[in-house]
Amino acid sequence: MNRPLHVQPDRVVSTVCPYCGVGCRVDLYIKNEKIYRVMAQEGPPNYGALCVKGRFGLGFLHHPDRLTAPLIRREKGGELEPATWDEALSFATERLAQIAREHGPDALYFVSSAKASNEENYLMQKLARAAAGTHNVDHCARLCHSSSTAALSRSLGSAAMSNTIEEIPLSDVILVTGSNTVETHPVIGAMIKKAARNGAYLIVVDPRRVGLAEVADLWLRLRPGTDPVLFGAMARYLIETGRHDRRFVNRRAEGFDAWWESVKEYTLEHAESVTGVPAAKIREAAERYAAAGAAATYWAMGMTQHNHGTENVQALVNLAVLTGQLGKPGAGLNPLRGQNNVQGAGDMGALPNVYPGYQPTASAEVRQRWADTWGAPQPETPGVTMTQAFESIGRPGGIHAVYLMGEDPITSEPYQEHVRAALEKLDFLIVQDILKNETFPYADVVLPAASFAEKHGTFTNTDRRVQLIQPVFDPPGEARPDWWILAEAGRRLSLLTGQSNPDTWEYSGPDAIWDELRRNIPEMFGGIDHARLAREDLRWPCPSKTSPGVSVLFTDRFYTDTGRAKLMPAPWRPPAEQPGDDYPLVLSTGRVLYHWHGGVLSRRSALSKAYPEMKVEVNPADAERYHIADGKPVMVISRRGSIQATAWVTDRAPEGVVFAPIHFAEQSANRLTKNTYDPTSKIPEYKFAAVRLEPLDPAEAAAEI
Template sequence: MRTTCPYCGVGCQVEPEVQGGRIVRVLAPDIPPNHGALCVKGRFGLDFPFSKKRLLYPMVRESRNVPFRRATWEEALDFAAEKLLEALRRKGPEGLAVFPSAKTTNEEVYLAQKLARALLGTHNVDHCSRLCHSSSTAALSRSLGGASMTNPLEDIWKTDLFLVVGSNTTETHPVIAAMIKKRVRQGARMVVVDPRYTGMAEAATLWLRVRPGTDLFLLNAMARYILEAGLWDRAYVEARTEGFAEWQASLEEYTLERAEAITGVEREKIALAARLYATTERAGAYWAMGVTQHTKGTATAQALVNLALLTGKVGKEGAGLNPLRGQNNVQGAGDMGALPDVYPGYLKVAEEAARKRFEALWGVPLNPKPGLRMTEVFEAIPEVEAIYLIGEDPVTSEPYQDHLKAKLASLPFLIVQDILENETTPFAHVVLPAASFLEKEGTFTNTDRRVQRVRRLLDPPGEARPDWWITQELGRRLAQALGRPWRVYPGPEGIWEEVRQAIPELMGGITYARLVEEGVRWPCPHEDHPGEAVLFRERFNTPSGRARFFPAPYAPPAEPPSEDYPFTLSTGRVLFHWHGGTLSRNSRLQEAYPELKVEVNPKDAARLGLQDGEPIYVVSRRGRIRAKAWVTERTPEGVVYAPFHFAEAPANRLTLDALDPISRIPEYKVSAVRLEKVD
């Protein structure tokens, strides 16, 4: 039976064959988006539901000073509801938070944010996008009025130039990388901006090896060069944009000479990249965490938006602005309203019309005040007294791990709802066992807005239940106590029908019946609509219908190297694992990549007397971890690269918790560290 891969945002269609309660092989149908292709995670990493670390029954405890005890579902849900209500009475809606999961289905995310808003009265709702593409969301939303890829993945075959910035696509989105590389072999060109010699850099026509954290200066310098060379699309700018004059005036300092000094990239290469992008009609920009995970992440994403608008690249086939989304349903989680300032469909919490729409739908008055972002919620503990955490592992994924642990230890009440034990489970008061992607129905939305089915192949083990059922039952208890309406759904399709009713302009035409063979992209306002492939062909989703330029001022990273900490640490992923490793390290993939290896440039290794494979300590102002040195040219001098998948050697023990002022995303890509030999 066909379902959707639970790893990255490509949304590959997979057909796992199950025998004797185990996956024996995974096939892939020749349909979009992957057309039969799979990466190593989709092919060999889907067996995590059979891990010995599966959570099999509910557990509760009154305090962290006592061990968990097994509980019935009735007891666990009653206890969870009671504690949430106590926190609500003491602190009000601002004292609670609900974090849905980008690993769960659209239906489950919708229900979780509905519980937070309609029952608890709080907009303290967020998800892991805060740690990955919240910077992109902020920039795209304010400029274009939308927060997604503007173009479909099929447009890769129509693209003549790829501008790939801060994306290790070969390892993080391998199926997309294979498509892009094939298109390059067919004659397209590719400009890659990345400090590391990734698989994309290897295939590039032009590789710009920027210093970590300086992409923003480079992009602004490209824009200034395009303006001065007269290569910009004046007709497009005049007809379809606003804010141009103010933005143009902000570019004065971004000369090629200064760009070379700050980024380390030769001015001739910067000029060439600018010319290639400006003069190629079908040029598409693709980016990921190397753009967003900085204190200037929103500004860097904004610089990409400005560059595309300047050259008339938005609203056209084979071009556009294309953030490659991380989690399997992180696009869907945003679409479903798992953000503190928007309802489903990105309707703003602060706007009266949006509030009235959902008050009418849900039958309750709603809070007009936007909530706290995830990173702000943790800092607000213990004023935030209770958190309902679904499918997230903040101990592994948040920066400055020791500080985060101290915060969680002071949190009066925590519900953890997940499929596997993780590093956050020990901080919980209630643990609720959830069903995996193989054990439930629903939909995921992939990186290019394609809504696709998730189908149940197996029964959940033990007493595990689908997330939608757990949230529904918890909501039923809260609603009864609060005297508020709460709809009980027969299944995920019933929830989806409410989503269609809530945001018909995006999802009105997408039914389960239409998703039997292939997915359908939003916006899809009615059942005869095919789903929009290219966004903003005629107008932008802004009040004026025009896109807006915004200045994107550069500032250096918050923690530069120093005498005591002379290296820049950058964190990221590897091909064989995914994010915090909860899924991939409980699969066969763990055998292929069992431990942390930190990339060190050969010249740095020689100066320190390090050998390849030698154990080392990586030390920052916040902590220390032990790893093996991987001596490689992939990483430039003065930079070390550490994947963050390994709980026993957590890279996020080292990372800085400085935040972007707009998106509040942490600066994962630049932290100052030193390397020490292990005696």
């Protein structure tokens, strides 16, 4: 060991960080069966860098809240009792089969996990489609990038980053919108900052003074929820002044006329009045973006989590197509994926409308192919989205049973009270997870899963890189890898439903699962296998054993039926709930550097020491208006609920906007958010709800001020 260590490791294991979609490669240093040091590997995607979560936030692996034995609640109202795997799996599959018999297979719902491996996501959707006979499967991308998927798929035919992380230094202009990249994808955030220091022109479009806004060459601080107008106006201005890429549009795009009609009213002046951004700044951004040799666009939840999330992303797509900023190095449309394997979960078909490889369930030919593969007839009825599924519980024809893998809807779904009520009405709930979470008390069966550090498999990161993970430890107690649990459940459920051939559930390990899936989606994964991944860096599409994978998508054609990019109108509609007299402020929710989503992982690690409690960002002007003092407790109240938090008075939040992180289950921001959805992607409108602020102790607050 050539490192200056204070402690010599028992072993060092190479794997992939489990937090965000950057997919940083790490070496874990182990002593006495604990991780004491995490080092970044020098190669891609992270090139020797990490963030605080990957470096210091893996303590959850050793936390006492780890689930270590299967549990069964034999009857409603009873206790969760320890059980053997055989008992638990029999109980679980028999109840699922029974409900399917009583209410039809579409009464079941399967929630896959963007934290689980590709192989496991593949098995979860196979469980739904082959063993249960329903397309009712989804995963948390519904809550994060479903809007991106919707817009990118219909326009370009592929819903992943079109370009790659290693191209960041090649961009002349970088446009980041709706992404607090330095906190949510810190390694990419640092790369973008460095690119800006090295001369790339950085445009940030965000209502909040996020980290990148502070180093941006141009910061457009738009009003929340007005994005399509801004990007529509940029595009309209470029067309009007002949600054777009006419040749690219003529040769490689279609749908111009209908789109042009849709932006007729989006003049710079109109955009200024709607977005609050001076027309001159919008013009500057448009000119810079269009004139760049290579302009890359990055975005995240700030774009997608709106009732017009699909339109937000569509407006970005239109802008990129009109300026020809696609199909070349350093350019492109790059949705920054949240979870470590959210790209893979989608690729694996853990979605209600597509099979693995984004093959549409609507196609009879596709259904037949999978029916042949699995020896299981495939349902014609389309699946419903996860958000629709939760809304349907307790309603006629609604969902009766839910199988959750690594999902905690109590903290992650909008309008928490509503979710609680729904879960209480549910006939049967399976919770399969590595740690106790907020949904755990509602479970009828608890299946303890192995973490990323206790199993084999692959994750696909945000730029389509497929990476191997490997066991660092044995799973605690009776915990088993998700793939093992799912294969067992699949075999048992198949026997009970008679849907699929039980033999198709026999797997020697994740590599065998991978081989099954890659044979069926050769154009994406044909050239990738576990043995090759152990030696090479590979990303999809990788159709052959000799292909290194494709970095820049769309160099000669788009993956649409015509091969052309489809321009589409992206009409703006105002958010569902406008601030008014009783609820005068806009609530926006999101993440902070030190925590992860529902906090299940990060709050069970050293990270919680750095950020122990809920803080909401309040603009100084609002603080004065509503008598809120910095560092003091404050109530944030919406029509749906209220939470207590510590006020952080800062101009990071614009006037009229309160920002709340989503990581604190006991004061969950989702008590406040609204269960309105984008009609296309069905994503909840997490980024916009009307709230008011009250000091917790008005007398004290008055004294302070």
